[in-house]
Amino acid sequence: MKTITGVYRPDRGDIHFAGVSIVGKDPGEIRQAGIEMIYQDLALARMRDVASNIFLGRELTRSVLGVRLIDAKQMRSQAEAMVARLGARIPSVAQMTGQLSGGQQQSVAIARALTFNPKLVIMDEPTAALAVREVEHVLDLIRTLKRDGISVILISHRLTDVFSVCDRIVVLRQGEVIADDATRETSMNAVVAHIVGAADAQRQ
Numbered sequence: 031m032k033t034i035t036g037v038y039r040p041d042r043g044d045i046h047f048a049g050v051s052i053v054g055k056d057p058g059e060i061r062q063a064g065i066e067m068i069y070q071d072l073a074l075a076r077m078r079d080v081a082s083n084i085f086l087g088r089e090l091t092r093s094v095l096g097v098r099l100i101d102a103k104q105m106r107s108q109a110e111a112m113v114a115r116l117g118a119r120i121p122s123v124a125q126m127t128g129q130l131s132g133g134q135q136q137s138v139a140i141a142r143a144l145t146f147n148p149k150l151v152i153m154d155e156p157t158a159a160l161a162v163r164e165v166e167h168v169l170d171l172i173r174t175l176k177r178d179g180i181s182v183i184l185i186s187h188r189l190t191d192v193f194s195v196c197d198r199i200v201v202l203r204q205g206e207v208i209a210d211d212a213t214r215e216t217s218m219n220a221v222v223a224h225i226v227g228a229a230d231a232q233r234q
Contacts, residue, residue: 031152117170133161
């Protein structure tokens with residue numbers, strides 16, 4: 031996934047997004063093309079509030095006597111609108127991010143990604159180490175993205191989550207695609223067989 035987002039460059043081959051090659055583009059250019067990734071560690075500034083995290087690195091500003099100052103009021107207003115759009119269970123955008131639960135922090139990371147108006151969001155193990163209740167909340171957020179026409183690549187070892195929200199399931203093993211099936215045309219047993227190599231052994 032870091033190859034898709036421009037962190038690494040492939041040794042060979044090509045990657046096309048919306049009909050255009052993105053190989054050789056830097057992460058900023060790929061983000062402008064509409065690809066956003068939410069890493070497993072979320073990369074949040076936990077000692078800053080929710081609104082600050084959503085606009086981290088691209089803070090809104092206003093001019094006061096010719097001096098550009100951070101517009102905290104506008105950032106909080108837009109952050110509240112983004113949280114409401116997601117239906118995220120965040121008590122206040124003024125709360126310190128580190129005081130939120132794991133699922134709430136995942137919501138902040140998704141809200142931050144949405145401010146870039148992405149066409150594709152890549153999520154790396156978004157439900158790892160979450161309580162059952164929080165897992166369902168994050169899955170609901172993924173469904174919201176889908177409903178809004180945003181494509182999602184979900185990287186997960188939790189097959190129940192994958193079958194719950196994904197339209198297609200791709201299995202990678204040792205760097206190769208060994209299965210690519212519509213969810214409705216496969217089963218959890220079949221996917222597990224691909225993951226552990228049992229399906230390949232049967233074919234041999």
